Amino acid sequence: MNQEFYQDQTFTQIDYTQQVFPNGEYDNCTFINCKFENVDMAVMTFLECTFDTCDLTNAKVKSSSFNEVGFVNCKLLGVDFSMCNDFMFSARFDTCNLELVSFAGLTIKQTVFKGCNLQKVDFTETNLESAVFDDCNLKAAIFEQTNVEKADFTTARNYTIDPTENQLKKAKFSRKEIHGLLTKYDIVVKS
Numbered sequence: 001m002n003q004e005f006y007q008d009q010t011f012t013q014i015d016y017t018q019q020v021f022p023n024g025e026y027d028n029c030t031f032i033n034c035k036f037e038n039v040d041m042a043v044m045t046f047l048e049c050t051f052d053t054c055d056l057t058n059a060k061v062k063s064s065s066f067n068e069v070g071f072v073n074c075k076l077l078g079v080d081f082s083m084c085n086d087f088m089f090s091a092r093f094d095t096c097n098l099e100l101v102s103f104a105g106l107t108i109k110q111t112v113f114k115g116c117n118l119q120k121v122d123f124t125e126t127n128l129e130s131a132v133f134d135d136c137n138l139k140a141a142i143f144e145q146t147n148v149e150k151a152d153f154t155t156a157r158n159y160t161i162d163p164t165e166n167q168l169k170k171a172k173f174s175r176k177e178i179h180g181l182l183t184k185y186d187i188v189v190k191s
Contacts, residue, residue, distance in 0.1 A: 071096050082106060153177070
């Protein structure tokens with residue numbers, strides 16, 4: 001499969017559900033108001049790109065590379081990032097809907113999630129060391145054998161994390177949401 005190279009380009013209001021998304025390497029490109037719902041983005045490379053107000057619901061990202069990629073105001077429902085090339089995977093998420101996304105098994109240290117809906121996200125065996133969950137909803141997110149050492153949950157809400165099943169050393173939590181660490185003990189915490 002031939003791959004094209006795109007550098008320093010802006011793609012605006014393109015519906016890739018109606019036309020083919022060109023297989024290629026995208027370097028410092030910006031996608032604004034583009035639609036990628038169910039689009040095959042497999043084996044592509046995105047380096048220092050920004051997706052702004054894009055719909056990537058159920059996009060197929062198997063073996064794709066995301067390095068220093070920003071997602072802003074994007075809808076990423078059901079994207080399975082665990083299928084990506086995890087070498088140098090780095091992304092930031094600002095005001096995104098990531099419901100039902102999987103990061104299982106990835107190393108995504110220092111990832112910043114700001115103002116995101118992370119309901120039912122799978123973080124099983126994910127390395128989230130020093131990640132930041134700023135004003136995020138983590139209702140029903142899965143943390144199993146997850147490394148959240150030094151992660152910042154101080155403004156996150158609705159999380160349930162079992163301290164006996166995950167690595168929490170030096171992670172930060174708010175007093176208001178601390179009950180999310182005690183759920184398995186079926187105790188009542190009153191303020």
